[in-house]
Amino acid sequence: MEIKITRTSNPKEKPDEGSLGFGKYMTDHMFLMNYDGEEGWHDARIVPYGPIEMLPTAVALHYAQETFEGLKAYRRADGTVQLFRPEMNARRMMNSNARLCMPAMPEEMFVEAVKALVKVDEDWVPHAPETSLYIRPFMFTNEGQIGLHTSHHFTFCIVLSPVGAYYAGGLDPVKIVVEDEYVRAVKGGTGFAKCGGNYAVSMIAQAKAEKMGYSQVLWLDGVERKYVEEVGSMNIMFKIAGKIYTAPIDGTVLPGVTRDSILQILKKWGYEVVEERLAIDDLMKAGHDGTLEEVFGTGTAAVISPVSVLNYKGDIVTIHDNKIGDLTQKLYDYLTGIQWGKEEDVFGWTVPLN
Numbered sequence: 001m002e003i004k005i006t007r008t009s010n011p012k013e014k015p016d017e018g019s020l021g022f023g024k025y026m027t028d029h030m031f032l033m034n035y036d037g038e039e040g041w042h043d044a045r046i047v048p049y050g051p052i053e054m055l056p057t058a059v060a061l062h063y064a065q066e067t068f069e070g071l072k073a074y075r076r077a078d079g080t081v082q083l084f085r086p087e088m089n090a091r092r093m094m095n096s097n098a099r100l101c102m103p104a105m106p107e108e109m110f111v112e113a114v115k116a117l118v119k120v121d122e123d124w125v126p127h128a129p130e131t132s133l134y135i136r137p138f139m140f141t142n143e144g145q146i147g148l149h150t151s152h153h154f155t156f157c158i159v160l161s162p163v164g165a166y167y168a169g170g171l172d173p174v175k176i177v178v179e180d181e182y183v184r185a186v187k188g189g190t191g192f193a194k195c196g197g198n199y200a201v202s203m204i205a206q207a208k209a210e211k212m213g214y215s216q217v218l219w220l221d222g223v224e225r226k227y228v229e230e231v232g233s234m235n236i237m238f239k240i241a242g243k244i245y246t247a248p249i250d251g252t253v254l255p256g257v258t259r260d261s262i263l264q265i266l267k268k269w270g271y272e273v274v275e276e277r278l279a280i281d282d283l284m285k286a287g288h289d290g291t292l293e294e295v296f297g298t299g300t301a302a303v304i305s306p307v308s309v310l311n312y313k314g315d316i317v318t319i320h321d322n323k324i325g326d327l328t329q330k331l332y333d334y335l336t337g338i339q340w341g342k343e344e345d346v347f348g349w350t351v352p353l354n
């Protein structure tokens with residue numbers, strides 16, 4: 001793929017690595033590429049980061065034809081930069097796109113675009129411990145039409161943001177409230193797709209949770225509201241009497257790259273992993289009878305997020321005495337060790353930038 005590079009004439013000052021936060025700062029450049037029915041993907045270019053022109057009638061704005069991805073670039077101790085399983089993000093985006101009537105793109109093209117942009121902004125990959133460069137590829141239709149027809153013109157864009165630890169308090173456990181009114185996904189819907197629309201319909205529950213003093217929502221299945229599925233932007237796992245439970249990937253849950261990686265590590269370590277539906281009543285029972293040992297969310301942004309409290313209709317369970325569990329900590333250390341190049345990558349998951 002030929003990529004035309006136009007470098008910015010006034011690079012921004014890099015932010016202080018001690019207060020990066022998440023998604024607060026954008027790098028100097030972005031990747032853009034266009035698609036139409038005749039030419040396919042064309043006009044790949046890296047340009048200075050800035051506004052995108054759109055028609056007021058762009059279908060993405062009215063009918064939410066949009067998908068996105070999230071992955072990171074990590075700086076190793078030797079100064080080199082690496083990506084983590086980027087082909088998984090490419091594959092997932094194509095699955096999301098198929099559901100939203102959006103065009104496919106070869107996996108290699110996606111990965112090549114990511115690498116090319118990160119190379120141009122390589123200086124932006126931070127050096128401080130726990131920091132990384134968050135990569136946000138997204139695709140949308142910029143076609144202008146108020147009528148509802150399939151679109152033929154699309155834009156693929158990638159932007160980058162240097163990020164610190166996801167939660168301000170580091171690995172401090174989070175409190176989660178089980179959502180029993182609103183639903184996020186049903187079979188046949190878009191739960192498995194990473195698309196903006198899924199988040200638009202989730203915000204009301206997130207706002208409700210924050211008002212109650214909780215940081216995230218745990219979604220139940222959309223039909224019976226009986227089985228646990230996932231958290232706002234993370235998959236979730238429960239250690240009950242030594243076994244690890246997590247919702248199966250069968251259409252309503254987002255197939256997380258972190259989820260897949262953690263399950264592979266757990267199996268390698270000899271844990272029994274149960275990818276089956278788990279009823280909220282059974283989970284709360286385990287919380288009360290002492291067999292619920294650890295709970296943690298998994299996702300690229302936070303990597304692993306320990307959970308200390310579950311609130312279901314006012315019934316409250318405290319996990320591991322409000323402290324991070326041993327297995328949760330061990331998984332975090334091991335997986336981030338691979339990502340930052342401190343652990344040997346026996347799974348072959350990391351991809352060097354150069």
Ligand SMILES: *Cc1c(COP(=O)(O)O)cnc(C)c1O
Pocket residue numbers: 070194230231232233234235254255256257258259298299300301
């Ligand atoms: C992105 C996302 C996840 C986590 O996926 P990773 O690939 O591990 O980052 C989980 N749930 C939802 C709803 C998501 O959007």
